[in-house]
Each structure stands twice: as C-alpha cells, then as structure tokens.
Amino acid sequence: MSSRRNFIGATAALPLIATKASAAKLKTPDYFKDLGIRPFINAAGTYTMLTASLMSQETMDAMEYASKHFVHLTKLQDAVGARIANLLGAEAAMVSSGAAGAMMVGTAGCITGTDNKAILQLPDVTGLKSEVLVQKSHRYGYDHAVRACGVKMVEIETEEDFHQKAGPQTAMALFFNDNEPKGKIDAKGWVRLGKQHKVPTFNDASADALPVERLSLYNKMGFDLVTFSGGKCICAPQSSGILMGRKDLIEAARLNTSPYSDTVGRGLKVNKEEMLGLLVALENYLKRDHAAEAREWDRRVDLITKAAKKMPSVTSKVDVPEIANHTPHLKLSWDQSKIKISPLDVKKQLLEGEPSIEVTPSTNKEELVVTVWMLKPGEAEIVARRIAEVLKAATA
Numbered sequence: 031m032s033s034r035r036n037f038i039g040a041t042a043a044l045p046l047i048a049t050k051a052s053a054a055k056l057k058t059p060d061y062f063k064d065l066g067i068r069p070f071i072n073a074a075g076t077y078t079m080l081t082a083s084l085m086s087q088e089t090m091d092a093m094e095y096a097s098k099h100f101v102h103l104t105k106l107q108d109a110v111g112a113r114i115a116n117l118l119g120a121e122a123a124m125v126s127s128g129a130a131g132a133m134m135v136g137t138a139g140c141i142t143g144t145d146n147k148a149i150l151q152l153p154d155v156t157g158l159k160s161e162v163l164v165q166k167s168h169r170y171g172y173d174h175a176v177r178a179c180g181v182k183m184v185e186i187e188t189e190e191d192f193h194q195k196a197g198p199q200t201a202m203a204l205f206f207n208d209n210e211p212k213g214k215i216d217a218k219g220w221v222r223l224g225k226q227h228k229v230p231t232f233n234d235a236s237a238d239a240l241p242v243e244r245l246s247l248y249n250k251m252g253f254d255l256v257t258f259s260g261g262k263c264i265c266a267p268q269s270s271g272i273l274m275g276r277k278d279l280i281e282a283a284r285l286n287t288s289p290y291s292d293t294v295g296r297g298l299k300v301n302k303e304e305m306l307g308l309l310v311a312l313e314n315y316l317k318r319d320h321a322a323e324a325r326e327w328d329r330r331v332d333l334i335t336k337a338a339k340k341m342p343s344v345t346s347k348v349d350v351p352e353i354a355n356h357t358p359h360l361k362l363s364w365d366q367s368k369i370k371i372s373p374l375d376v377k378k379q380l381l382e383g384e385p386s387i388e389v390t391p392s393t394n395k396e397e398l399v400v401t402v403w404m405l406k407p408g409e410a411e412i413v414a415r416r417i418a419e420v421l422k423a424a425t426a
C-alpha cells in the first residue's frame with residue numbers, strides 16, 4: 031500500500047518537476063558564479079588545466095541525445111570505433127578517456143593481447159612482455175600512463191640500440207611525435223624497426239591534429255597504434271581521445287578497460303556521451319574550412335599586434351610550431367624601461383582584470399605569449415584592448 035501511495039505521490043509531483051525543468055531551460059543558473067568560479071577568455075591554448083577547448087552546439091546536442099537513451103556500450107564502441115577508423119584510414123579505432131587513457135590501454139593491449147589471464151594479472155607483468163622501448167629524448171611526463179601498466183621503460187638512442195634491446199620481452203615501442211626532431215630515429219625509422227622486430231609501435235600525437243591531414247598521416251606511415259586527444263583542437267569532450275591502429279591491438283586494448291571490471295584500465299571509463307560527442311566533433315573537425323580558420327587566426331593576431339604596438343618599443347613575432355599546437359603563437363616584448371611592467375605581471379593583470387583573460391603559461395620574463403585559436407568571436411578585440419590598456423598604464 032505505502033509503496034503504491036509513494037508511487038502516486040511521485041506521479042503527482044511530475045508536472046511540478048517538469049515545470050521547474052522548463053523554467054531552468056529558460057534561464058540557466060549561473061553555476062560557476064554560485065561556486066565562486068570566474069570563467070576567463072582563453073588566449074592561452076588547449077591546456078588541460080584551463081579546460082582546453084569548448085565543444086560546439088552540435089557536439090553538445092549529440093551528447094544530450096545520447097544521454098536520453100540506454101544502449102549496449104560495447105556495441106556503441108564497435109560502431110563509433112568503426113566510423114572513426116573509416117574516417118581516419120585506420121584498421122580499427124576506439125574512444126578512450128583522453129590520449130593518456132589511450133596510452134595506458136594501448137600499452138596494456140600490447141602486453142596481454144586477448145589472453146584473459148594476462149589481463150587479470152596487470153599491472154603485474156611477471157612472465158609477460160615487460161619492457162617498452164623509447165628514445166631517451168622521447169621521455170616525458172605522459173609516459174607515466176605507459177608505466178602504469180607495470181612495464182619498464184628501456185631507453186635507447188640509436189638504431190643499433192633498438193636492434194640490441196628489442197626481444198621477446200618487448201611489449202611496445204613508444205614514439206613521442208612532438209619530439210621527433212630531438213631523437214636520432216625519426217618516425218619512419220621507428221616504424222621500420224618495429225616491423226623488423228615485430229614490436230608494435232605507438233605514436234603519441236595527442237596535440238598534433240593540426241594540420242588536419244596529420245590525423246591520418248601516422249596510420250599511413252605504418253604505426254601500429256596512434257593516439258590523439260579529443261579535447262584539444264578537435265573540440266570533442268575534454269575527457270575523450272582516439273586510439274586507433276591494428277585491429278588485434280584495439281581489440282586487446284578494449285579488453286583492458288571499462289566496461290570490464292577486473293582490468294587495469296577500469297578507471298578510464300568512457301560513456302556513450304563521450305563516444306558520440308567525440309565522433310560528431312571529429313566529423314565536424316574534418317569538415318571545417320581550415321583555410322578560413324587560419325585566416326581568421328591571422329586576423330586576430332594582427333589585431334592584437336597592432337593594438338600592442340601603439341605603445342612605445344613594443345615588438346612582436348609570430349611562431350607556428352611545426353609539430354604540436356600548429357597555430358600562431360604571438361610573442362610580444364618591449365623595453366621594460368619604457369613600459370615598466372614585466373610580461374609575467376601583464377599576464378597577472380590580464381587574469382585579474384575584467385573580463386579575466388588567460389595567456390599562455392609559456393609567458394616568461396621576456397615575452398608575453400598569446401594564442402588566438404580558442405577565442406570565441408569578438409574576444410580577440412577584447413584581448414587586444416586589454417593588453418593595450420595594461421601596457422599603457424605602465425608606460426612612463
């Protein structure tokens with residue numbers, strides 16, 4: 031009886047809830063303000079710490095759509111993975127929890143294959159393939175995600191080293207795309223050596239989805255696994271990523287993560303909203319007019335440069351890194367005896383000002399560094415005005 035009454039009570043309450051919900055739709059509460067969080071204009075770039083990128087309305091709509099239906103998660107991963115693989119020219123693909131998540135489950139897959147006993151055993155690699163080859167110059171913070179599988183990183187420098195160190199104990203050979211120029215073995219060489227020794231090669235190209243052709247370049251080159259962040263310039267959910275490559279390895283990687291409970295990667299959960307959100311964001315990214323976008327970035331850089339140069343002694347240069355974050359980085363500097371403020375203090379004042387603006391963390395004693403690719407329409411004008419104001423106030 032009482033449960034029946036509760037049921038009726040709950041039903042009676044429904045219209046009220048619905049009214050509240052539609053009222054909420056009319057006016058979204060200012061959640062961040064309520065929490066004492068002040069959003070900022072992002073003239074920094076796709077930094078995780080700064081929440082990296084914004085999703086398009088279409089991506090948000092896809093996520094909202096997904097949120098309203100129950101589906102079988104592995105079937106959705108099959109279908110989305112197949113679509114991504116097809117779009118990017120890979121044999122197979124999956125949606126991961128960011129590129130770091132892809133590195134972990136990809137490594138796990140290389141160690142275990144589809145052997146259930148090995149899958150249960152990780153991160154203990156006793157008796158399993160337990161080493162990952164990496165060039166000394168390609169060591170970096172993100173390889174923690176690889177080490178989390180229990181493997182030992184074996185540092186090498188030359189092709190000769192690769193021949194010597196590769197063996198039945200080698201699970202994978204990791205390549206950090208951004209550091210290609212720093213190593214003695216280039217990407218093509220890495221692939222060739224991997225094939226020669228039957229060691230799967232993994233390319234971490236997380237921040238390198240620009241120019242857009244790069245998204246399929248490393249598959250074509252022959253890497254066995256490749257990852258890109260979803261939440262950087264693809265503007266997919268911040269917690270999503272792409273892992274793609276050999277079909278057997280993608281299958282093995284998937285067996286090492288959610289939704290399977292007893293796995294090393296169970297904590298790297300990806301739900302339907304991220305899967306669909308990533309797919310729709312990727313499709314949009316591939317369709318976008320990249321040339322027009324690049325022209326718009328140039329226009330913004332120009333605008334900010336001109337505003338800053340109205341102050342005495344300001345000089346500028348624009349760098350576009352060849353690999354990783356391949357977008358204009360505007361570097362402003364000035365004679366600090368004429369404009370009596372350091373770039374770091376300008377950064378601080380921009381952040382504390384109204385509206386708040388973040389510039390890149392690489393701003394240093396000599397240069398204020400600004401990127402414009404994460405700005406929303408109209409924000410370049412604000413950034414230009416604020417930089418000019420801060421510099422002007424410090425001008426003797």
Ligand SMILES: *Cc1c(COP(=O)(O)O)cnc(C)c1O
Pocket residue numbers: 078127128129130131172208234235236237258259260261270271
């Ligand atoms: C950003 C980045 C990662 C991590 O990517 P997430 O999608 O944030 O997990 C890994 N490697 C490199 C080189 C990166 O730039």
